[in-house]
Amino acid sequence: MADPASFINWGLLALSPPGWGGVLLSGFVASIKIAVGGYAFGLALGIGGACGKLYGGPILRDLMECYTTIVRAVPELVLILLLYYAGTDALNHVLGLFGIGTVDIGGLAAGIFVIGIVQGAYSTEVLRGAIKAVPAGQIEAARAYGMSPFKVTTRITLPAMLPYAIPGLSNLWLIATKDTALLAVVGFSELTLMTRQAAGATKSYLLFFCAAGVLYLALTLVSDVFIRLIERRARRGFVEQS
Amino acid sequence: MTGKNAARQENQGNCFHAFNAGSLPRRGSYFMTEPAQAIAVTDLHKRFGPLEVLKGVSLTARQGDVIAIIGGSGSGKSTFLRCINMLELPTSGSVAIHGETISMKKDGRDGLQPSDRKQVERLRTQLGMVFQSFNLWQHMTILQNVIEAPVHVLGKSKAEAIETAEALLRRVGLFEKRDAYPAFLSGGQQQRAAIARALAIQPLVMLFDEPTSALDPELVGEVLAVIGDLAAEKRTMILVTHEMKFARNVANHIVFLADGVIEEQGPPEEIFDAPKSERLKKFISSIH
Numbered sequence: 180m181a182d183p184a185s186f187i188n189w190g191l192l193a194l195s196p197p198g199w200g201g202v203l204l205s206g207f208v209a210s211i212k213i214a215v216g217g218y219a220f221g222l223a224l225g226i227g228g229a230c231g232k233l234y235g236g237p238i239l240r241d242l243m244e245c246y247t248t249i250v251r252a253v254p255e256l257v258l259i260l261l262l263y264y265a266g267t268d269a270l271n272h273v274l275g276l277f278g279i280g281t282v283d284i285g286g287l288a289a290g291i292f293v294i295g296i297v298q299g300a301y302s303t304e305v306l307r308g309a310i311k312a313v314p315a316g317q318i319e320a321a322r323a324y325g326m327s328p329f330k331v332t333t334r335i336t337l338p339a340m341l342p343y344a345i346p347g348l349s350n351l352w353l354i355a356t357k358d359t360a361l362l363a364v365v366g367f368s369e370l371t372l373m374t375r376q377a378a379g380a381t382k383s384y385l386l387f388f389c390a391a392g393v394l395y396l397a398l399t400l401v402s403d404v405f406i407r408l409i410e411r412r413a414r415r416g417f418v419e420q421s
Numbered sequence: 422m423t424g425k426n427a428a429r430q431e432n433q434g435n436c437f438h439a440f441n442a443g444s445l446p447r448r449g450s451y452f453m454t455e456p457a458q459a460i461a462v463t464d465l466h467k468r469f470g471p472l473e474v475l476k477g478v479s480l481t482a483r484q485g486d487v488i489a490i491i492g493g494s495g496s497g498k499s500t501f502l503r504c505i506n507m508l509e510l511p512t513s514g515s516v517a518i519h520g521e522t523i524s525m526k527k528d529g530r531d532g533l534q535p536s537d538r539k540q541v542e543r544l545r546t547q548l549g550m551v552f553q554s555f556n557l558w559q560h561m562t563i564l565q566n567v568i569e570a571p572v573h574v575l576g577k578s579k580a581e582a583i584e585t586a587e588a589l590l591r592r593v594g595l596f597e598k599r600d601a602y603p604a605f606l607s608g609g610q611q612q613r614a615a616i617a618r619a620l621a622i623q624p625l626v627m628l629f630d631e632p633t634s635a636l637d638p639e640l641v642g643e644v645l646a647v648i649g650d651l652a653a654e655k656r657t658m659i660l661v662t663h664e665m666k667f668a669r670n671v672a673n674h675i676v677f678l679a680d681g682v683i684e685e686q687g688p689p690e691e692i693f694d695a696p697k698s699e700r701l702k703k704f705i706s707s708i709h
Contacts, residue, residue: 316556324570325546416559416602
């Protein structure tokens with residue numbers, strides 16, 4: 180019987196070649212970059228979308244409704260393929276019309292854009308619900324002391340809705356970290372694609388996919404710590420029931 | 422003070438003599454120099470769908486006036502108060518703050534809306550509103566609540582606003598609670614903090630919308646004490662209240678609202694001791 184230690188060749192995880200550890204880590208960093216960028220972009224879209232849905236005119240409201248409905252109706256994988264290939268194609272077409280010539284859109288920018296569009300649709304709904312949960316009296320008080328609509332939004336509505344939005348937004352963040360794996364299908368060198376390459380080249384599937392799983396898990400655990408801190412901060416004005 | 426006597430009202434509109442707290446009597450006064458007009462509401466109507474809540478209410482408050490609005494539930498008291506600072510938009514009629522009429526335009530349905538948002542925002546800083554349910558901002562400490570409008574609306578420096586705020590909090594007995602969040606305070610404490618927040622914008626008039634109705638009975642006293650204190654220093658205020666004894670003690674003018682019209686008004690002694698209209702008689706006897 181073979182030595183159990185030789186069943187797993189830990190050397191394959193070494194950071195420098197012939198180990199694949201470095202490759203895996205660089206894929207991990209790329210995944211985090213896309214997740215952070217896409218999430219931030221999605222959050223910006225979400226704030227705009229929620230405000231548009233709640234305070235906008237009929238046309239803006241309908242546009243926002245179309246956006247959230249379509250994006251949430253289409254499978255993310257399809258959206259990613261669509262936006263990545265068709266999106267860059269369309270952009271170059273438009274640029275061509277203006278005689279600017281084609282640009283090569285980097286994988287990172289495209290990835291952030293795609294994840295951001297998807298996240299934006301979901302966070303629009305999360306934020307819309309959270310804004311509606313803010314007691315009307317708080318907004319009324321702000322108006323009664325002469326605040327402009329913009330001031331009411333930035334000083335009162337957005338901070339006051341945060342406690343209601345955090346659970347939904349933290350879910351979206353964790354989903355964003357995992358959605359990055361979908362970008363493997365368009366050949367972006369994130370963690371999942373790098374893992375597949377390492378595993379394929381060494382035939383150590385179990386080792387590498389477990390390693391990738393550990394990295395995703397670590398990201399989630401670290402995220403949880405931050406989410407808890409942010410939630411505590413957001414709920415500072417609440418009397419906690421225990 | 423009614424708006425029925427239009428000629429008298431116009432005269433008042435132009436006299437801005439500083440009000441001398443000692444120069445009573447003020448109402449029906451024979452003094453030539455009456456205190457300046459703080460709020461003038463003329464023929465205010467408000468309809469919610471088919472329901473007409475206010476059917477032409479006129480009221481003038483001059484500086485130093487403490488006006489209490491009483492009436493049964495559904496009489497339109499709160500709606501009237503909320504129309505003064507345009508939290509509720511009147512269907513018709515006009516409101517003037519310190520002689521400046523809020524410019525309104527038709528809203529396309531059958532109501533009105535302000536034609537100049539900036540004007541409304543500016544005039545609102547003259548009106549310190551205190552709500553029934555306090556409406557303190559939950560994500561801010563008491564001190565942050567009090568300095569919010571001075572800093573972010575009036576553009577005062579933070580240091581100056583904190584100085585004023587701390588003095589106000591001391592006055593309402595909440596200096597020790599300045600770093601607490603509203604949810605950790607009792608209702609009475611929250612309402613006192615809300616009064617400090619309203620005072621912090623140094624308003625011309627204080628508006629109280631049933632300030633003790635959401636409080637437990639044992640907490641009513643501490644809030645009324647603060648309001649009574651403000652009335653004693655001749656701060657102009659309009660108070661919607663169910664506390665009849667309190668209204669009688671602090672107000673110099675009582676307005677009885679019934680079914681969206683002013684059924685009767687006058688000095689407290691007349692209203693409470695010698696009511697003329699049947700409805701007021703009934704109302705007075707029902708609360709005793």
